[in-house]
Amino acid sequence: MAVTMNDVARAAGVSLKTVSNVLNDYEYIRESTRQRVQAAIAELGYEANLTARSLRSGKTKMIGLVLSDLSSPYYAELASRLMSVAAESGYRVLVEQSNADPAVELAALRGPFRQLTDGLLFTPLSMDVEEVESHRGAKPLVLLGEHILDPRLDVVTMQNEVAAAAVTSHLLESGRRRVAVVGAGIDDTTGSPGLRMNGYRAALADAGVPFDPDLVVPGDWRRDGGADAVAALLERGTQFDAVFGLNDVLALGAMHELLVRGVKVPGDVAVVGFDDIDEASFSSPSLTTVSPGMDEIVRRSLALLLDRIEGREKTAGGVHVESDFALKIRESAP
Amino acid sequence: MAVTMNDVARAAGVSLKTVSNVLNDYEYIRESTRQRVQAAIAELGYEANLTARSLRSGKTKMIGLVLSDLSSPYYAELASRLMSVAAESGYRVLVEQSNADPAVELAALRGPFRQLTDGLLFTPLSMDVEEVESHRGAKPLVLLGEHILDPRLDVVTMQNEVAAAAVTSHLLESGRRRVAVVGAGIDDTTGSPGLRMNGYRAALADAGVPFDPDLVVPGDWRRDGGADAVAALLERGTQFDAVFGLNDVLALGAMHELLVRGVKVPGDVAVVGFDDIDEASFSSPSLTTVSPGMDEIVRRSLALLLDRIEGREKTAGGVHVESDFALKIRESAP
């Protein structure tokens, strides 16, 4: 059997409550008592039972992170940083992969996953605002990564539209006129794909370049999605002098396919992405992309969530946070 | 307040125990009773309180995964697959990043992290066999990724030495003679770096090529580690016609630095890695590497751990599992 608080209390000659007071840094304890208790703890090698503490207190000291796929570099980097930062405040992170499946997203919001965590950082991919709102439950919930301007929900987002417009404008200013966009359909207007598409269209309009639906190629946000999209463009003979991958892995997959087929990057076709994952600096050529301010997103979303959990943030409506972005100009689109 | 088993029992007109029996699929329950209970559960929207269940049963249905850094692609892919496979058996995965810090590794083995999990998948990076053995505790523990032939410990490993020898031999057979190795020191003989170094030396010996300490460059197992190592080699004027990055990100970082400095890959210098992360297929040039059988590692390590947790595997000594590997020959070293 493990050592319990009772054993400590007995060894120190005090009551359970006093041991609890020492463990929880209660202010008014006689110094001699505290030392006696701490000596007993050290001697017995006592460690608090977190499960019992959770059952009684209703807090797990864990936060949930719901994302589509942890093997995607952007999310892997996000999860890694979040874990490090959360640990500084004594919280662990429990990750749930939704694969953008509505049933899994719903379960993460309502089911056992929610029970195990004191609050959620949630990237909604298949649920819309109303669904999220109606199932959000009582515990704190901070949405991540989409620009949902709903006054009822806490949201931390990146500047999808403005940043996508900026990177598109960069291409146009460097003289490109036929910018293929990979990773969304023509009809997408919401979520990260849609918002980045909006930015793309806005930049075209700004420059007086007509929008051409032939240049829009849907695709899964993975390397092979980018490669397949470029293959399709080339095979159907669509002319283009630049590719905007709506995230970095799409762009890197696209770039790979171009190079394999002997298309020069950036000589023949410039390539840009979105995310600034670590790999973007080390690909050949290195990738021009948007840094969406991940560090800021991690820190501020966690701060907001912990403020909600610990009752410091009491705003009735949703709090909205938007991170700064930066254009990273590298070899693939100078 | 949440709905409890007591509420269900009252609504169904049965005792607590009967509700528990229904929830835990106890065999001998009258069909009519079961239906009454299930109707009450559905009507009240009852969900079991996992914390209470854990406190009483001593099981959390979580397994721990201890690795150095979740943002590293190899570990991100491993964690992602493990979560998916574990979910099939009703287990969640709690990840702990050690950053190869001995204090964190020790804490993961003995502290609260251990308490929260029913068993551990542990990649020891700074602890040696004896330390692990002496702190392993009572709960199941399966070591990952190193070839520690200790009869007391469960280990699932890849064929570090043989695979490293194979990929080195591939370079030698293609005519390379000056193979730089990046990511280990001359004195490393244990852990993944040491074992892969052993394989490298064995392949050289096999081919009658002398070992040259000047070709060995230590470096952090990250992209910038590989880039820095190649920069150092070039700047001190060491001649080499191939680079073996001891893992893929090292190799990709090295390749990037070579290309930036105008060294042709594979024309002037061939590059190989180890891990076969997703990116290895999509870099330019694509990366020749070793696929260490991650899928097999994930499935078999989880199976072994769950067999220990659930009492199906009772072997007193350690069980040893070794995954198959495959050489993936791509453009960087044809």
Place this chain on the structure above:
DNA sequence: CTGAAAGCGCTTACAG
């Protein structure tokens, strides 16, 4: 400043 008691919501022997 410290203590005695209750109770968080389950599962687990023990009975019958």
Place this chain on the structure above:
DNA sequence: CTGAAAGCGCTTACAG
């Protein structure tokens, strides 16, 4: 097949 009781190890009012 089902029930009444105990108890997992804590925290939390409530007293004094």
